[in-house]
Amino acid sequence: MSISSRTRSKLNQRESISLFLNLPEGVHDEIFLKLPAKSILVSWCVCKLFCNLLSKPNFIKNHSNRTNQSKTSNPKLLFTQIQSSGGKPPLIYSMPIDYSSIPSAPPSDGALLINYPFEFLGSCNGLICLRIFSIDRANFHKEFISATKFCILNPLTREFKEFKRPEESYSNVSVSYGFGYDSNIDDYKLVMISDCEKGACCKIDVYTVKSDSWSSIQGTVKFSCLSGEGYNGVFFNGCLHWFGSIGSHETSSEVIFSFDISNEIVVNMPLPKDIMLPTDYTGEVTKNVGVWGDCIGLAIFWDPVRIDVWVMQEYGVKESWIRKYTTTRLPARLQLQEIPFWKPQWCFNNGEILVDCGRQILLYEPKTGRVTLVVIRDITMGRSRESYVESIVSLGSGTYLEKPITDGVMKNSQ
Secondary structure, eight states, X not given: OOOOHHHHHHHHXXXXXXXXXXXXXXXXXXXXXXXXXXXXXXXXXXXXXXXXXXXXXXXXXXXXXXXXXXXXXXXXXXXXXXXXXXXXXXXXXXXXXOGGGTTEEOOOSOEEEOSSOEEEEEEETTEEEEEEEEEOGGGTTTOEEEXXXXXXXXXXXXXXXXXXXXXXXXXTSOEXXXXXXXXXXXXXXXXXXXXXXXXXXXXXXXXXXXXXXXEEEEOSSOEEEOOSTTOSOEXXXXXXXXXXXXXXXXXXXXXXXEEETTTTEEEEEOOOSOOOOOTTOOSOXXXXXXXXXXXXXXXXXXXXXXXXXXXXXXXXOGGGEEEEEEEOOOOTXXXXXXXXXXXXXXXXXXXXXXXXOSSOEEEEETTTTEEXXXXXXXXXXXXXXXXXXXXXXXXXXXXXXXXXXXXXXXXXXX
16 A cells, blocks of 8 residues: 555654654754744644743743844834724734845735734833723724723734733823843833822832732932833843933933843933034934944934934943944935934844834944935834844733734734
């Protein structure tokens, strides 16, 4: 009796798996650690033994660490699409950040429908944190009522976890957000910094994902900063960073406010000393924090003259600040007055940088100072954007979004 090609293929597959499983466990890990996250996701479905091996917390942690250290990671840009007809909730698209396709990037091949308006608060190790607004259904396109809950999402595995904000009212205070990873406990945290009362010291609320709990820290200084998209905390070197000022209006000083996410302590980092104003400059100056390559950095806007980027070459050492980038060469369609911030989304190996400036995505070439608009074909991009690298990090929630349907849209599970 002849064996069909399909049966022969299954036998060969079983034989290959059997040979693989006879290898030492350390060899298994080393082989799988070299695979991208999407291949790991496929391998989970091969057999139960693979699923158990690749679901171990230590393997997931090591895979995430190796992905972060790799110079060949394939980053993606998560962004919202503006719906043409009013009253429709926004779509989230995920697009590979492929240098060869910039500055005219192709549309993404799928979308995620979130049934409520939202704002990206940050990304870390392939996880995206969002703030979700409750709405007045009768006036959807006119008004968001309040931000009553949050969501952490793994776009690759489609696992998500929702949680509510602390019980205290934050309706009349300024709140800034940041999302990052606590390496001491292998967990993720959302941080909220708020001014509780006029003239009072800031309050810091911390949500820890695994324990699904909030804790509060009373700050010792009065801290204020800009809030909203583009000004959320920047995670780098185990800390979240915001640009702002400490002290009262009469005696305030500008600093980078740094929150150590593991030890939950605050350190104020001084700004560069040698910041020079353009000749005869009398306009406004705005600043924001970002990660430029392997350094924490500060972008400074001399509106409408130029943009400077300073980087701290040795983290925490104030003497190591240098002015690394300067540009005045913006596209004719985009003037400095239209740029609320200058946030790096990805630094390519050739030195060029994908920059988010609020209204547009730009490709910045530091050697020449040239800036080029990035256009996503067939999609009107919204202003909420976040870059990430795919990972297999689990939230332990057991809740998942549905798979893509035929029209390319994924919908929330009920």
